[in-house]
Amino acid sequence: MDWFDSWALTLATFLPVVGIVVLAFVPRAQEQLIKTVALVTTIVTAAVGVGILLNFDYGAKGVLQFDPGKKTWIDAIGSNYHVGIDGISLPLLVLSMFISILCVIYSWDHFPEPHNPKAFLMLMLVLEVGMNGTFVAQDLILFFVFFELVLLPMYFMIGVWGGPNRQYASIKFFLFTLFGSALMILGFLALFFKAGNTFDIPTLIEQAGNIPHNTQLWIFGGLFMGFAIKVPMFPFHTWLPDAHTEAPTVGSVILAAVLLKLGTYGFIRIAIPILPEAAITWAPIIGGLAVVGIIYGALGCLAQKDMKRLIAFSSVAHMGFVMLGIATLTDFGINAAVFGMVAHGLITGMLFFCAGSIQERFGTRELARLGGLLVQAPKLGWILGFCAMASLGLPGLAGFWGEFPAILSAYQPAAGLSEPLFRFYMVVASVGTVFAAGYLLWMYQRTAFGTPKEEFAKEHIHDVHGPEWLAWAPMLALIFVLGVYPRFLFGVTDEAVQTVTAAFRAVGGP
């Protein structure tokens, strides 16, 4: 399997490009063929992902796997084509491939206006290239290119296929993210010059300790802006509700399930291991913003009239838990964060799917006009209920293992961080979970319970249909499996997380 070892990640990243090229030559009218090509592309890509899952060495400690070594790419600036994964990237990479298939299946029969499946699916495949590439890149410039590559397709997805306010939402999304990445790339370049003229992430992790503390703080600030806007953390979150609300269903799902993770992944992969000293100084700020985000997101939810917007604000709150876990700089916290990323991807992705299907059936997402979903479409109603329970962190479902350990980890943050402060964060975050239960149950009650509102009472509402089942069943199953057997994921991430925190412990820890 030598061949597979050295080519797997390149294939995983660039196979969708083959699909894009093929699609470009298929006439726009042949929709069936277009959809088939896109589906086959995503499935073949995911097959590579399954191969990676099977060949991954789950016991390996602190090494990159499937790493064929550096290949010269842009010699002039010392950037190489270097890919590799560890236990942190693996689940996210697989999640991204997996969500891509499900999104193609879900869109099968309902492409939003103005239709045009060809352009829509091509953009989706470009998105997949960007997402997969970001999770495998081990060179800062390569990372940057993939990180930015997702912007264009998402911009068009929101702007062309989105809701009534789509033009505003799409450019807001684009400008916010680009502002962050402009500062991020300055940070990358500063790392290059201060830490031995390399963009190679593993090498930087070894060498960046020599950078003077003050400079580290500035560089971390640049990286922080890039990643925090993408997460998004309070107070940079304002693009998210707009983008989510206006995006087509599939766009919302990809945005929630994968794109937000690029930010948190950036913290774990780049900012914290490369600049551990600065991370200690920044951690209280990150933790503080994270808990503000938890509370703010929750309060924001309670004020929403639109179902999608509510779920969007709940994303802000959930990503707050992830960031709190990261800010503790402990094994426990970062493991919880990675778990939280995957769980949030599955659960919030599902919630957006449900919201999309509700909108399709009722023509509205306004909570005040909905009601009685359990009467009219019981299966859809139960699925929504299941996801809402998972989202509020019910033990036994995936959401719990993202939230609870993150809160717990704040009890004992890494050495060098103020214990009372983080314990205070812990208390605030716990209050946040109560709010979460509040707004999710409130949403569920308004949409699913009671009797259907008069305007929809006589209408026949289709229950969950074929493509929806196909797209949703795997996600629902995973939410359940990860909930009852979290070791499934913790076992994968733990070794890699220990490497991240080991680089950190060497500086100030015990």
Next chain:
Amino acid sequence: MGGLLLAAAGFKAPNLDYAALSPEIVLTGVLVFVLLIDLVVDETHKYLVTQLAGVGVLVSIIPVIALAVDGADRSMFGGAYVVDNFALVFKGLFLAIGYVVLLMSTRYIEEGDYYEGEYSFLLLSSILGMVVMSSARDLITIFVALELLSIPAYMLAGWRKRDLKSNEAALKYYLLGVLASAVMLYGMSLVFGATGSTVLSEIGRQVAGAVGDQPLVTLGIFLIVVGFAFKVSAVPFHFWAPDTYEGAPTPVTAFLSVASKTGGFVALMQLIFVGFFGREEVWGPLFWVLAALTMTVGNLVALRQTNIVRMLAYSSVAQAGYILVPFAVSGDSPAAAGTAQTAMIVYLIIYAAMNLGAFSIIMAVARKTRSGEIASYGGLFNYAPGLTVLMTVFMFSLAGIPPLGGWFAKLLIFQSALDAGTPTAVLLAVIAGVNSVIALFYYASIAKEMWMKPVPDEDRSPIGVPAPLAAALGLTALAVVVIGVYPQAVARLGDLAHLASR
């Protein structure tokens, strides 16, 4: 008798290296030939003249490639005319730009009922001026090359002679161009007065020493830089650009915004890195201010434009600002100057491809809509998906979004600033970063118009793109995408083509 006179004057015939001059000689031959052919071709076949000029430009690239393969640096006239990698890269670039502009012009000039033969002749003359500029390492040669590239351009800007805006364009461009030349020439005379030489390498030697401290030299450098600031339309010397760009025929606008601007930057690079490198404290801060102002003002004003040509005019002002950034931070050491030169050379190459591409689209769309208003691009995707995708590529490349060529150009600009690493340099990089976000807004607004707005007059008939224009589009789009994915292709050129700073 003649020999006697020469001997009496102590004149030695200069040693002419014809091989080194071959691109210029071929191009001169082509332009004379074009002018002559134009006399005998009848009115219905004038397009042949433009095509002939295009072929001629391609032929002129052959000696450039041959010289590049040969690889030896050649110097003539006591170092006043040098053919090195720097010169060859830019000669090749100017000829390539010239070819693309001729492709763009072919049908435009024919259909607009303008003089065709003279048009090609003047364009070729201007290109010749740029080719000479790439090798000019002497104040007088620079000045002659500059006039040779500018004077035909003044006329070309007024080519739509029955259009008031075109007249305004030519007049403004001419007056401000002459003013800039005068300012520059005064500066050159001061530098010559202080150093006693017009050859840049000799000036460089003296300026780095005691002579450099004279106020005369400081003033001279200042005036020369200001003169070229007009040429590259740096703020606050940019006022001619939007009016000229809007009024001039569109292919000429493309030519001015790309080739003429690159010509100015080539001259500046030679002057600064060979001639004035020792006086970084004079031009460093000057370029810092120019760069910051040019980026910011260009971008902010571009936000407000409703005409696409004016928008691109301000965008090209802003792009000039980015190219000025490496100048501002290059003065610390010859190594920093090297990084800065790579950044500028690469930027100019990528900028040429994406800007020419954008103007080609504007020409194609204007064939149908007869309008330069941004609103006329509404719903373009519905009836011209190919053009829409290409325009999107060019716009987001100009905005610097990976994986399109522009991202690498911007990256190198940032890199040169962080390589210098001083607080002022980093501040300039941050200003550039914020500016690239501002710029995204107006580049994306074009994309928004094309993809997300309805067709304004419900006229969805397709746009016919003539073959030469399609070729121009294909070439530029290919360059933008290939460079974006594999930037090393141009980065290598940038690294090879450094001028030696002392």
